[in-house]
Amino acid sequence: MKEKETGVVLDDNVSYDLKELCKVCKVKDDLVFDMINEGMLTPLGDSPKSWKFSATSIKKIQVAVRLQEDLGVNLPGAALALDLMEELEILRAKIGGERE
Template identity: 35%
Template structure:
């Protein structure tokens, strides 16, 4: 049986970008590996283009939001995905509003 390399994700910390394993991400976010794999499958987490199973820097926040929605409010993964889309849209609209206010 061939030994596969651990899956890695890209995590942003102040002044550094580093790769961590999914196991490390799961520990940092206090979630299971199974949840991380399901989040990739349903599209909540998107692999970065350069690394087959690498993630964009904002994934820690996204994983924590999903975990909180699921654990505290009983929201399923599809509902969490919708909530994240709406949060992303709010962030974009707030950034646009801030840009327009500085004109």
């Protein structure tokens, strides 16, 4: 069976409101609020009703959920891991450039 699929690229061309974000990630909005308070997510807009989340929020939520479930870290721990991994990415790109 071969199906043709286009799919949605989760880049900065798409954004989600709170309800859509929870649905795509299959999480409760509590987690989104907690992640905002932890500084892990920064929605645009000033009230939950008008919040808009970038598509990068999706991956952050997914990774935060998996790190908590699989490694037993709490949310601040997951936040720290996410920050450090981001930094690591930047350093890896730099090293890759220098090796040339």
